[in-house]
Amino acid sequence: MTTTYLEAIRQGLWEEMERDPDVFLLGEDIGVYGGAFKVTAGMLDRFGERRVVDTPISESAIVGAAIGASFMGLRPVVEIQFSDFISCAYDQIVNFAAKCRYRWGAGVPIVIRAPSGGGIHGGPFHSQNPEAAFVHTPGLKVIAPATAYDAKGLIKSAIRDNDPVLFFEHKALYRRIKEDLPEEEYTVPIGKAKVVREGRHLSIVTYGAMVHVALEAAQLLDGEGISIEVVDLRTLLPLDEETVLDSVKKTSKAILLHEDTITGGLGGELSARISERAFEYLDGPIVRIAAPDTPVPYSPPLEEAFLPNLTKVVEKARWLHKY
């Protein structure tokens, strides 16, 4: 049966709730309402108020409470209604959750789910991609799946992981992406990127919704004789450097593509690692394609200009191929 990206996450959560009585959900409007995007629809009826906890509008307290519950042996899964609001919980995530194991040996097995990304005319406070700040925080794991298969497999791995995991779900993919999922249970390992299309001439390293833009570009340029390899990072922290470097060493050219704004984004970090460890393989400049350094605008022409898209990727790929 074909399953959407959203339904895949829901299934993953549901299966883990069935499997482990210590898994429970905390968040705003996740119970009676089933979540702003309906990812937790039906869970209150199945698992009850004890395990599906509707909270006040208190992102910091929600994450803090999850940390405290994890100390008692539970495995809380938090929903931050929009990832834009995760800034309210920044201290709890960055100073509390991320540092406990290193400071005093206390693991914090929590998952923080956060719908992120633009393309839905959500404006400056319902469209952001805040992952880079958390990738800069040792002690966290950061996941950004692009497919229904990975979303389900990775949410299950995140719940079973003994460290704090941030799980950025791209909301433009929720109902747009679907595929057939295996009947049998599976997980996807954290920390492993995936070559989702093989190619010879250049590599596009990307994640989240931009994986689909990269694949479209690769398909289109295939007709022009340009063979593009697409690497889906899937996990942003810890970075699967090996898969990225292997791809770049093979193609000798790299485009780093993300929807997040360019300065301080993942592209800069990847670029540094490629130049440090694969410089002699490069046959052209490392190219970044990302959103410009502005807030995410609301009006369609502005948002369209803000987001990386097929046209921008195709243009840069042609240029780099010719270089």
Next chain:
Amino acid sequence: MGAGLAVAGDPALESAREYSAEQARRFFYYMSMMREVEDRIERKLYRQGKIVGGVYVGRGQEAIPVGAGLAAAPDDMLFPSHRDMALYLIRGVHPRQIFAQYMGRIGGLTRGRDGNMHMGDLRLRIVAIISAMAASVPVAAGAALAMRYKGTRDVAFCFFGDGATSRGDWHEGLNLASVQRVPLVLICNNNQYAYSTPIEKQMACANVADRGPAYGIPAEIVDGNDVFAVHSAALRAVEHARSGLGPYLIECKTFRMTGHSAHDPADYVPKHLWKTWGERDPIDRAKYAILANQWAEPEEIAAIESGIRREVDSAIEWAENSPYPDASELLEDVYER
């Protein structure tokens, strides 16, 4: 309250009435041990350059962690703030581990990863504070939520200062805890200064306790320098929380009898306050109550005090012999191995 409370007429004599000699001596022991350990840290080891980082002590406030800490059952979770050293002693952390912690040695609870009171041990059911004040409040609320989830009758104790109650986390934490009616005991150490900022610049209401009812949380004010009164209040709070009635807030009125940290001479504190509050010293008051009730002879008190000094001497020696961590440990334990 007037000057010279550690004499006849001290209200602590009244609050001590329900207590036994054994309990009173325990209170005295832990308060005195905390004072001795912190005096050595702040006034000796820090000045000798043996403490590599910050020093924040609870001088004059020992009745709060001792009175509240001894009201907790062994399975209750403790969330100390940075002036609550006695909680660690009560849970069995040895003074030598505390000295080693301050000195950045591997014998400390964090093996040199963190300093001062930034330490915890889940086996002892103590959670380490972080420097952002009040961050522990929602975390303690979550631990209490989990206790109910698991069907235990345990309680979480969360400690914080008056300054912490200005943070959003404090308010979010109290609200969430109250909405969920979780078994949480909230202990405020109102020592009237947040670093250099006096309470009247910290909040416009008269008492931290006034804020409790706004969240549907019962609250009471207690003399924070009377260990018997703090203990009795904490027992009321525990009973309330354990019987499923939700959180309970205790505001302990006290005074910080030193600077914010060892480098702070606290010149901003009006001089008469040192005198007034010095006469309300919680240890002197407990000692007076013990002697007045004939729970111990003066010689026995002196023997307890000299025993503590000897224990602390050898603890310091142990800590100084504990090695620094090797730099090869730097990258370990960021994630589960």
